[in-house]
Amino acid sequence: MTSTPYTVADVMTSKVIAVTPSTGFKDIAAAMRRWKVTALPVVEGEGRVVGVVSEADLLPKEEFHEHRPGLIEQMRRLGDTAKAGSICAEQLMTAPAVTIRPDATLPQAARLMAGRHIKRLPVVDADGTIKGIVSRADLLKVFLRTDEELTEEIRRSVIGRLFPISHDGITVTVTQGVASLTGRVRDDHLIPMAERLARSVEGVVDVRCRLEVRNTP
Structure with a gap:
């Protein structure tokens, strides 16, 4: 992935x-x-x-x-x-x-x-x-990779692939190697996977996953 x-x-x-x-x-x-x-x-x-x-x-x-x-x-x-x-x-x-x-x-x-x-x-x-x-x-x-590089990789290889429909509603920020994922998604079972995959990106120090399930009518 x-x-x-x-x-x-x-x-x-x-x-x-x-x-x-x-x-x-x-x-x-x-x-x-x-x-x-x-x-x-x-x-x-x-x-x-x-x-x-x-x-x-x-x-x-x-x-x-x-x-x-x-x-x-x-x-x-x-x-x-x-x-x-x-x-x-x-x-x-x-x-x-x-x-x-x-x-x-x-x-x-x-x-x-x-x-x-x-x-x-x-x-x-x-x-x-x-x-x-x-x-x-x-x-x-690997920990010398810039926050911008890490942000781009998480957006492309994690968020873009896991959430092809709702990815525009997800914000990825990386500060000093710590990645934060915020926003609403449709599939709650994919949230733990998103955190795990973001954490596996080389150079990421930690992940703060604040993704929530989008309420549907």
Whole structure:
């Protein structure tokens, strides 16, 4: 009923800074600093993603720089102590990488990030080849849509389609992303649907539905 939802491909960053499995520790740290990112995909061959190396993967080397862990601590933190002695991306990276497809919806990407507690996802095609990077900030780009854009989309894709006869009697206003629907309609069962569809428009923050049923003689 509404227009096609935004996908990861619509908001992702296509220019990707990546490293290879053989990239050294210092080069990884330098790339993170230069490009102001907290994680880098690790790719091999023609760009197939094999892992992700993050700041968290680099920190154990500094943490254990002056402190040699005892046997109990080594057993309790096997992953961290192993990374403290690592010198290249292949040894440091988290694998397999958590990735997402370009055609995934923004809610799918948001749920994956929240569930895995990660800030960015490599975007890959069916062969696992990297196509971009999507971050938490990218997912919020839809909320930069103007009130005018949102008003037009709600009028066209929600009101115009649900109420082809009575749409002229419905007013749609959007202020700071909050949509208000007012007016009278013939079919009361369509009112909850109108609110739900308006709320699903990408960039809408909230919906105030004040539609009423038109009294008929």
